[in-house]
Amino acid sequence: MLKTFAIGGIHPSDNKLAANQPIEYLPLPQQVVVMMSQHIGAPAVSLVEPGDKVLVGQLIGEGKAFMSANIHSPVSGVVTKVDMCRDIAGMPKPAVYINVEGDEWLSTIDRSPEIKYECNLDPSQVFDKIKEMGIVGLGGATFPTHIKYAANDDRNIDYLIVNGVECEPYLTADSRLLVEHATEICIAIDIVRQARGIAHAAIGIEANKPEAIALMTQVAGRFESLEVVPLKMKYPQGAEKQLIYAITHRRVPSGKLPIDVGCIISNAGTMFAIYEALQKNKPLFERVVTVTGKGVKTQHNYKVRVGTSIKSLVEFSIGEIPGSVGKIISGGPMMGKAIFNLDAPTTKGMGGVLIMNESESVRQEETTCIRCGKCLNACPMGLEPYLFSALVRHERYAEARQRNILDCIECGSCAYSCPAHKPLTSEIRLGKAKVRAMMPKK
């Protein structure tokens, strides 16, 4: 019997269309727009000015605030302007525009393909390096990794959990990394585990990736205290609280963090980025992006330099965007965001571009709640989505807060299972924002 989490969850068809497509390199674009806020927290402060020449991997934005991350140039070329750009939602965000010239890397970056096992950094250096290289959580939330592993925290942590679940339908970026870079990921896990003094490490992989499970199990056997845990398929298993329960049977209490139950959790993609940062001295400036969809003929996993425009990525992948396309989504179908502005640049947090046909993308008309309770059964946090919907519509935010609306992880399981097609997740998100606004500032 495979492990999984206890409460709720849904079973959308996984549609891993690009699962067998090896990672390809996307040709360099002519221009990149590197956003200064590709992470949760304060935007990085730009260090370059128009006219400056930059090399691949050069620091161009410094994360000065506590909650921030460094940004490095993904290309070599000349900075044309430091200005606002529009993100996928069309909102103006600070960015650096770079015209690409050649592909000249910083000499400190080790570009050789051979795998380096030994790490000669001492523990504090490991996390300084992670900070310096601008590593953020690549599962989608883009939380700066060095803060998560903050070395001066004295709480006892005994489990390092690596998220190889990739429960979002369609996306295959992480599973490709697991298959193609199993050893590198294991090395990174081992270094981080030892540097942070954690007893166990486990990597959770869902059962729909047998190739990755077999390979990882074989590779992990060569490392100390590293376990591969095959998991039963269920969405949202990749959410941190659900994954922690599935692997350790520990429950993270409401309002607490994984660290409060002795766990630290990182994405498999993040681990690969940590490997490159520590062993190859390579900052985080490119990532794997799945370009997929039922409506398109070819499925791809690309290694993309951040700052490449989404439009050029999609057009390189499928050619001219056909008229039958209804929606293009950044991320997966469950938690991804529909892209308003296709000219927006890719960012560190973007794991996939999902191209949906018009027939797939139109919402069905909302009808009245019939109190069937499907959302209750689906909610992995044990909440009452239908009730939140009513409370938010009547602006009864205090009650919503009492019923733990802030515990919602916005996984979309309730809206997915609602036979009345109510936009439950949207309403809860609105309610969360209102409740947070009501709460006194710390």
Place this chain on the structure above:
Amino acid sequence: MDVFWISLLVLGLIGAVFALLLYYVAQRFWVPEDPLIDEVLSVLPGANCGGCGKAGCKAMAEAFVKQGNMEGLRCPVGGESVARKVAALLDCSPLVTEPQVATVRCSACFAKQPTTLYDGLKDCAFVSSVYVGDGGCAYGCLGYGNCVPTCQFGAIKMDQERRIPVIDDDKCTGCGACANACPRHVIELRNRGVNNQKVFVRCVNQDKGVEARKVCTKACIGCGKCERTCLFGAVTVQNNVAYVDVRKCKQCRKCVVECPTGALVAQNFATPLKSQDSD
């Protein structure tokens, strides 16, 4: 007949016992309340709109009496007449402020045909967290009307065609509920001019001129012509958007003539300007 007398006696006794109990409780737990509170409450408008920042008129009356003067407490709905009545009751000097009126600072031109079809939750606060809105302007009105139901005075209506709230200046009391409900802060409370005459910048777009023009034909592009034209220093440009300071503006409307995009507007003037559109 016995049943009748017995019932009367029993019920009468029960009634008497409870009456005594209630009388005792009322005496024992009587909280002395300043009778002034009720008097102040009776002169307040009683709309419970929350425009003063208190939970309702009763809370405002309590605050008045507790403080003993009017400093920092203002009923925007009641205006000068209520302020004078309250001041008379409190025996202090009245705090008279300019009456205000809500002003929508967006032309909602939706110049570009929407490139996207939004079929999600129709709520301004939610939409503004998801994307910039149909028009592509990251600052302007979204047109889903969160402000309309907040108005206790029926002063806001949605112009369905242009998808922008229209404020009835005569009904608006300046309580500010709509301004608080707007996630984009498009609605501003401005001092009410003579005959409701207003000169203001009908745009809050902070983008540079080129960017602003891309999404809206009537956007303020921050060119600064108005700033240079104004003889009274009432117009200033900050963050690429002009602002008319009501206290300094003499309503000469020179800036309105100069504005190249029509973002600066004059409303409710008896004599229209030639380059000004009628709304």
